[in-house]
Each structure stands twice: as C-alpha cells, then as structure tokens.
Amino acid sequence: MTTSVLVPSSLSREAEDQREATRKLGYVARAATIFRADSLIVYPDRDGETGRFDGGFVETVLRYAATPPYLRKEAWGKRDELEAVGVLPPLRTPSQTGSESNGSGSSRQGIVTEVGPEGRVRVNCGLQHPISLNAPPSMAVQEGERVTVRISSRRPVRAKLVDESPPGFAVERMDLSAALGREDAGVRIAASRYGEPLTVGTLGTLAGRIERDGMTVAFGAPERGLPDILGIDQTAVEAAYSGQDDANVEPNDLETGFDLWLNTVPHQGSDVVRTEEALFATLAPLSLRT
CATH class of the missing domain: 3.40.1280.10 (SPOUT methyltransferase, trefoil knot domain)
Structure with missing residues (x-):
C-alpha cells in the first residue's frame, strides 16, 4: 500500500x-x-x-x-x-528499524560519493566519515545517487547497502x-x-x-x-x-x-x-x- x-x-x-x-x-x-x-x-x-x-x-x-x-x-x-x-x-523522520537476525539495526539515507571497481562504493550516510560498501548485484548505483544503508553497529561500523527506498x-x-x-x-x-x-x-x-x-x-x-x-x-x-x-x-x-x-x-x-x-x-x- x-x-x-x-x-x-x-x-x-x-x-x-x-x-x-x-x-x-x-x-x-x-x-x-x-x-x-x-x-x-x-x-x-x-x-x-x-x-x-x-x-x-x-x-x-x-x-x-x-x-x-x-x-x-x-x-x-x-x-x-x-x-x-x-x-x-x-x-524528524525516524529511522526505520528491524529486528531480523540478518538485517537488524536502523536504515538511513546516504549519498554515493564514489563508485569503484567490483561493486564497491563509498557512501556518506552521516557517520564521521564516508564508508565503503558492496553494492548488491541488483543495484546499479551512480555517484550522487541517494541510497539506503542498513547500519547494524556503529562501533565498530557494520553496515550494508540495501535495495530499498530510503526512509x-x-x-x-x-x-x-x-x-x-x-x-x-x-x-x-x-x-x-x-x-x-x-x-x-x-x-x-x-x-x-x-x-x-x-x-x-x-x-x-x-x-x-x-x-x-x-x-x-x-x-x-x-x-x-x-x-x-x-x-x-x-x-x-x-x-x-x-x-x-x-x-x-x-x-x-x-x-x-x-x-x-x-x-x-x-x-x-x-x-x-x-
């Protein structure tokens, strides 16, 4: 819906x-x-x-x-x-949260700042520094594109790029x-x-x-x-x-x-x-x- x-x-x-x-x-x-x-x-x-x-x-x-x-x-x-x-x-849009074992944490919006080889991208999602992530095979991302990042841990940073609409x-x-x-x-x-x-x-x-x-x-x-x-x-x-x-x-x-x-x-x-x-x-x- x-x-x-x-x-x-x-x-x-x-x-x-x-x-x-x-x-x-x-x-x-x-x-x-x-x-x-x-x-x-x-x-x-x-x-x-x-x-x-x-x-x-x-x-x-x-x-x-x-x-x-x-x-x-x-x-x-x-x-x-x-x-x-x-x-x-x-x-004050709240982060989307989940409790699944394979995707727990919060989802937040990020901006792709760099696209590298083999599906690696750098994303600014409001953490202290941009983070390097693997893009899912289903995603074709470009520099400047807004994406959704699922963050499961901040210290140390553990996150992944997910193929879903940003919050x-x-x-x-x-x-x-x-x-x-x-x-x-x-x-x-x-x-x-x-x-x-x-x-x-x-x-x-x-x-x-x-x-x-x-x-x-x-x-x-x-x-x-x-x-x-x-x-x-x-x-x-x-x-x-x-x-x-x-x-x-x-x-x-x-x-x-x-x-x-x-x-x-x-x-x-x-x-x-x-x-x-x-x-x-x-x-x-x-x-x-x-």
Whole structure:
C-alpha cells in the first residue's frame, strides 16, 4: 500500500516573499511526513504560477526538506532557492528499524560519493566519515545517487547497502494525468470543497479500499482549486455529488481521472482553507484503518 500526495507547481503563488513561500512548503513537507506519504508529487499548473516561486522553486525546497540534515550541505550546497530554508520545520523522520537476525539495526539515507571497481562504493550516510560498501548485484548505483544503508553497529561500523527506498518520502515532478495513471495509484481522490462531504459512513467505506489499494490525493492551490486547474466548471462537481435525484451530472461524467471528489472540511468556518491546512485535514481521517 502506498500513499502519494499531489500538489500544484503554483502552491506558493500568493506568498509575499521567499521566507513565507518556504515556510508554507515546510508545512506541506511536515504533513507528508506525519502521515507517512511515500511520494510528494509536484504537478504543473503553469497558468497559476506567479513570480519566481514556480514549480522549480517548489520542487527544490520540498526536495531539500526531505533530505536528512546530515546530508543537506553535501547534497545541495548554496542555491538561490534555498536562501530561507532556516524557517523550515524539522521533519524528524525516524529511522526505520528491524529486528531480523540478518538485517537488524536502523536504515538511513546516504549519498554515493564514489563508485569503484567490483561493486564497491563509498557512501556518506552521516557517520564521521564516508564508508565503503558492496553494492548488491541488483543495484546499479551512480555517484550522487541517494541510497539506503542498513547500519547494524556503529562501533565498530557494520553496515550494508540495501535495495530499498530510503526512509521518508520521495519528491517527484509529474503531470497530473501521469500521476493518476500509475499502477500503484490506488484510490484516486481529489480534495475539493465542491466534492462529496466526508462523513463517518463514507470514511468507513473508503478506509477498507485505501488499506487494500493505497491512495493518491490531489490538492489545489491558493485561490485556485482543482476545478480551475483542470478547466472544469465547479458547479458540475457540486451537481455530481449533490445527492439529489434530479441532478443531471453523475460522478463518472466528470472524466477527470479521479475516483472521488471529496470535501474533507464540510463545515469549514473560514472562507478559505489553505492548501497546507487541507493536507492535514484530509490525510488525518484518510490515514485511519479498519
């Protein structure tokens, strides 16, 4: 089961300065971490982008936030997009632990600093010095690649390179249609105030499907929701999920690639729910299990 979170490249469109834009993205990264998202995908919304806080900025800051602190200097150096990263909240992603006799210890992210002969590589994984490891036959690693290192002992250092995704979430850039069309997309949900109001009954039905198939949840941008981004009439979405017998639009008529449009704050007390707030409000109930 995988969880993917989709946010638009226009996510920081209303930010007055880089500090505010960076802080907003930090909250998005926090939500992805807290609710154990496997991937955070930035999809293009070029009509909604304003100023310099475009998709490249959004992707770079989110990638930086997802990088463990002990690797950030080597992985990123100095970049204009990262001038305000001091305001990012710490993600505090815990190391993955295991108790198997052949793989006990913690898993952490590393960066390949050198590729040598016969499958030997040097990896910086936050220890005092880079360590030399054998790459598994199934892995073809390159210099600069991020890998997972399983550490069983620190004194003396005993570790191995393992062929699995590093802890935390991955940041990708992808068209919305491509993200929704992946084989592991699971239940494809559009988070929108115009969708079906989330109820206990709806959640009871959804939880089983999500637990079995995983989920992909897409969010809109400030002052620019998913209907605007997709170029569809918001009244059509409302009509499809109104529950009225005389509604002339059915959910299947929308043809947007989503299985469900869902309003996770059905009684919102503010005119606007910010995207970063919507992530917490949406991922919290959808993370419940049967």
